[in-house]
Amino acid sequence: MSFIEIKGLRKTYGKAGGELSVLKGIDLEINQGDSIAVTGASGAGKSTLLSLMGALDRPTGGDILYDGSSLFGLDDKRLAAFRNSKVGFVFQFHHLLPEFTALENVMLPGLIACEERGLLRERAEGLLEEAGLSARLDHKPGELSGGEQQRVAVMRALLRRPEIILADEPTGNLDRKNGEDLFDLLLRLNTTDGITIIMVTHNDLLASKMKRSITLVDGLICE
Numbered sequence: 001m002s003f004i005e006i007k008g009l010r011k012t013y014g015k016a017g018g019e020l021s022v023l024k025g026i027d028l029e030i031n032q033g034d035s036i037a038v039t040g041a042s043g044a045g046k047s048t049l050l051s052l053m054g055a056l057d058r059p060t061g062g063d064i065l066y067d068g069s070s071l072f073g074l075d076d077k078r079l080a081a082f083r084n085s086k087v088g089f090v091f092q093f094h095h096l097l098p099e100f101t102a103l104e105n106v107m108l109p110g111l112i113a114c115e116e117r118g119l120l121r122e123r124a125e126g127l128l129e130e131a132g133l134s135a136r137l138d139h140k141p142g143e144l145s146g147g148e149q150q151r152v153a154v155m156r157a158l159l160r161r162p163e164i165i166l167a168d169e170p171t172g173n174l175d176r177k178n179g180e181d182l183f184d185l186l187l188r189l190n191t192t193d194g195i196t197i198i199m200v201t202h203n204d205l206l207a208s209k210m211k212r213s214i215t216l217v218d219g220l221i222c223e
C-alpha cells in the first residue's frame with residue numbers, strides 16, 4: 001500500500017457549456033519520504049493539484065487515498081482536521097501576519113489548535129533556530145528579508161509536525177541565493193526528518209535535485 005495514492009483525479013472549473021477541464025484523470029503513487037518536483041506550463045493545473053492534495057478543495061471526480069483511506073469520502077469537518085494536522089503549506093508569498101513577530105507567526109497554528117503555549121514556544125524557537133533565525137525571533141515580517149520571511153513561513157508550516165509539505169513555487173519570489181537556501185532547508189527536512197515534499201517549481205535545477213519529477217501536460221502526468 002502506498003502512502004498516498006492519487007486515483008483518476010479530475011478537476012473541472014466552470015459550469016456546463018463553458019467548462020474548463022484542468023485535471024483529466026491523474027494517477028500517482030507517492031511513498032513516504034519522497035521528494036517530488038511538479039513542473040508544467042502556466043495554467044497546466046499545478047496549483048490545482050496541490051490544493052486537492054492538501055484538501056483545500058474537492059475534485060470533480062476520482063479520489064486520493066492517504067494510508068489507504070479515502071480523503072474525499074470525509075465530511076468537511078474531518079477534511080479540515082486532516083488539513084490541519086497532516087499537511088503543511090508553503091506558498092510563493094509567505095502570508096505571514098504583519099503585526100506578529102516571527103516567533104508568534106510560527107506559534108500561531110498551534111495556538112489556534114489550543115496547544116499549550118509554553119511547549120509551543122519551545123518548539124517554535126527550536127524550528128527558527130534550525131532555520132538560522134535565532135537572532136530574529138522578535139522581528140516582525142516587515143523587519144525581515146524576503147528569504148528570512150519565507151524561512152519563517154516554512155517553519156510555521158512545520159509547527160504541527162505534518163507528514164507532508166506542499167510547496168507551491170516557494171522560491172518563486174526569491175533571488176537565486178535565497179531561493180537555494182530555502183530549497184536546501186526543504187531538502188534537509190526531507191532527508192533528515194523524512195517529511196514527504198511535493199514542490200511546484202519552474203526551476204529545472206531545483207527539480208533535478210529532488211528524487212522524482214513529474215510534469216503536467218494536457219491535464220495528465222508525465223514522469
Ligand SMILES: Nc1ncnc2c1ncn2[C@@H]1O[C@H](COP(=O)(O)OP(=O)(O)OP(=O)(O)O)[C@@H](O)[C@H]1O
Binds near residue numbers: 020044048
Ligand atoms: N477557481 C477557479 N475557477 C475557474 N478557473 C480556475 C480556478 N482556479 C484555476 N482555474 C484555471 O485552471 C487552470 C489551472 O490553474 P492552476 O492555478 O492550477 O495552474 P498552474 O499550473 O498552477 O499555473 P501557474 O504556473 O501560472 O501558477 C488555469 O487555466 C486557471 O485559469
Ligand SMILES: [Mg+2]
Binds near residue numbers: 046047048168
Ligand atoms: Mg500555480
